[in-house]
Amino acid sequence: MRAALLPLLLTAAPLAAQTAPAIDVETLKTVTRDLSSDAFEGRAPTTPAEEKTVAYIVDRFQKAGLKPGNNGKWTQDVPMVEITATNVQPLSFTGGKSPVTMAYRTDMVAGTYRVVPRIDVRNSDVVFVGYGITAPEKGWDDYAGVDVKGKTVVILINDADWQTMSREGPFEGRAMTWYGRWPYKFENAARHGAAAAIIVHQTEPAAYPWAVVQSSWTGPQLELDEKGDHMDQSQVVGWMQLAKAQELFASAGKDFAALSEAAKTKGFRAVPLGLKMSTGFGNAIKRQASKNVIGVLPGTTAPHEYVLYSAHWDHLGRCDAVDGDDICNGAEDNATGVAGLVALAEANTKVGPAKRTEVYLAVTAEESGLLGSRYYAEHPVYPLARTAGGVNMDVLNVHGLAHDFVLTGAGKSEIEDLVKPIVAAQGRRIGVEPTPERGSYYRSDHFSFARLGVPVLSGESGEDFVKGGPAAGKAASDAYNANRYHKPADEYDPNWDWSGAVSDLTIYYTLGRQLADDTTLWPNWYPTAEFRAVRDKARAGVTK
Template sequence: MIKSLLKFAPLSLALIAAHAGAQQPTMLDIPDVAPQPVSQATMQDVTRMLSSDEFEGRAPGSVGEKKTIALLTERFAKAGLKPGNGDSWLQPVPLVSIEAGKVSPLTVTGGTGPQSFDYGSDMVVGTYRETASIDIANSEVVFVGYGINAAEKGWNDYAGVDVKGKTVVILVNDPDYDSADMTGDFGGKAMTYYGRWTYKYEEAARQGAAAALIVHDEVPAAYGWGVVESSWTGPQFFAQSNDKGASNTQANGWIQKAAAEQLLASAGQDFATLSAAAKRKGFKAVPLGLKASVSFDNAIDTTMSNNIIGILPGAKRPDEYVLYTAHWDHLGRCKPAPDGDDICNGAVDNATGTAALVALAETFAQAGAPDRSVVFLAVTAEESGLLGSAFYGENPVYPLAKTVGGINMDAFLMAGPSRNVTVVGKGKSELEAYLDAALASVNRVATPDSMPQNGYYYRSDHFSLAKQGVPMLYVDGGTDLINGGTQAGEAAAKDYTVNRYHGPKDEYNPEWDWSGVMADLSLFYRIGRSLAMSTSWPNWVEGDEFRATRDASRSGR
């Protein structure tokens, strides 16, 4: 039963006033939503099937995609949804797959003598270009610090250096990632988009570099080398482009920190000293007097992958939309574990989030159609750079100006119930008033991401919609566990990251404790239902990077 009350208005006013300073807070209509059961059996069943070996790791364009489409369309229809793209459940997403083969070692000459770095153990490399082979020979090597060109911050690591046709070596993350607080040129310890590998390759291409190598350092990268190796070997998917990738560098890749230290030492440079210098505004790129060579062949295949969309039409305002997103894809086959298992099943990441779409669809349909329509969007190619969600953001089936907001679900850890939830990007939008209302009803609290330096805000599909102005929540499970507190919560997260994330051992476990996940899904239902019954249009807070885009789209509505 839903009562259209402003029961939680005082709480939401306080939250928005805190974000907006002295500005007039926004009054939001936050209807009270009665709790509804979300099916744990559905969560277990769909997660188990999606992450079974039969689905082969759910790589886009594979047999695993076909099986995923068949399963989700069947379960969406059974839940009571309608096809979300006209009379189709699918939104085709054109992709190109490029797999590097016969990769030579990365050889470096000059300095104190020749060096050779092996593919896989020392470095990984590939290309975004649709070309049969890549051969980079004797390319001058330049250390460009963090590889950032941000005019609005007065920061340009490429100033005064010509890197056209050269190989640039780049540090991961932002210059102030190890700050103690959130102050600094790049948000202090909170990563900005300038810290993401996607940006660094984009900027290197704009500067005309032939190759870009990011130095892998586990702390600022936030994951081990094994994650890089499993994610960057095998077929790599990209959005098809009119120029067939020609505007990109010839080669992009990663190099182990130890290998980078050796490379710089050969040029008479100290890695730690240069890294410290790169943190300061005014840093000048350093030509190393070295030349790099690497070559590889490419197996190229174009494929049509798919976003999978279901909709529960609204009862009163069907042309206004609330969105739930999750990515259905994973890595397919990857580097084998010691036991020979080479299927990256992606049970937690993100069979759980995909299963949540089905379970929430069932709950919404059983409760009856809300006033606004609710869209359930399972996107492809998240693991390849948020490609499916970016395609939807650029080619929306439902107008983004009339999309009220949404919730993204990516990787539910089976750590047990918690006293809190973690909000990635906390303080960015008025959607948090709806979250806080739901939390207050069950005596839980929202806490900010404890590791904003890891850049999680830019690493999942909500970001693709946020860039288009749509307010999106990204809420992870809490770390303050009922059993064991924050120590146990942090240990559980670390265990997953170290031992299973992006590896063959992210597998379904019938012994999982689902209680914490189900509590979080109950919150997600109440937030989405409240949005779907509300008359308000929550926005990004004043001054947020996405506010102007949203204001422009809504003004043209």
């Protein structure tokens, strides 16, 4: 950002919250109820349910007053390849005190990114690589001094300092960094040539139970269909249960707990376990396109500058049955977010166009690794260098008003400076992220834009509920994560209290409208943020 604009950014007065048009609660209820009904079968991408879902969103965007956002079309094709592992053999470990076998789904899950009809790994040496992190800027390399080409690496989830209750530590303490996320760990294992990469699941550092891994990692898996068929990735990627990891290490004559403790320390060196791993499975391959849905409200005086609102439309579709119900409806996650998109579009069209163009983006395949937002970011319809910023919505608050508003991954961008006075105008305060160890900042679609330089707000109601305080908020969060997240129980409830969602959406509206109407605003990343350099480089090439 040009230095001359900095004072304007930090002192710009927010639109008063009371000037925001009313958010239509009936829109929120109707869109959420419809999209999460059994008729939409859990909204899995590339299934027949996708066509129905996309048509529904297009209809709602059109009725809200938006225009087609992709050169006269409402959609952007996202090339996908669907890979379904078939006849998955157990992970078989030999060479220890006794053989260890891990059964598919119950003990482990395994798959591949490689687009090939068959995967076979035989007698691959097994190496424990701690947290599997290579971070030169921190002087940290769990792969130092070991060659894992063609070998199987066993990896711990999260960062080495996740048990630190403060934010202090080489990897921001309790807060998970990108290095702690499973996609990073698989990427890094592949860079080092590992034939197989298996993460040890533990509920607390993973931030979700085994049931979530089981439902997410079995059945058809989606990836972007790219040149090279992902042959640069490991042959096998997957997870194993903690108890099986402990059994495995014991067979190798190693103490899992002791080695896990040692892995927390800089200078840890990978430990060969003296075991061999074998597995194999077939792959059913299907290439097809999914779709992002794009609507726009064209700007008046700066139509070639953009403000982005995003939410993912997809969920898990058919999943592991619970009490005979095998549809993961995804009501909160994320039919509510799409409902928020529609409601914000309605609010903005009622007021009329802003100076900058507003882009409403309902993306596909978030649940498969942010694929739809990643594809848009890498193939933008509207240049990211001309995108001022925006808001991403992933699960709205349907439990009532909250005193606090929490910024996910706080401390990264100047968009936070814009939203804070808007929150204060509601009589609310900025709260502390209650579970930074979940790495939520890296798990939703705003991250796809952040990686390419665009600051997109990720913020929502905190746990300090007006009714019941922090205890009620924590209870609601815990109940959702334990009972409904990625499960068939995530269904629409007519008794939900939408007041918290309306309060948050009013913040999103006010922030977005301020960005869209004040063309002097160009929020950048803080100097210490990992995305600052790419933002500066992109903006350097932009001329008015």
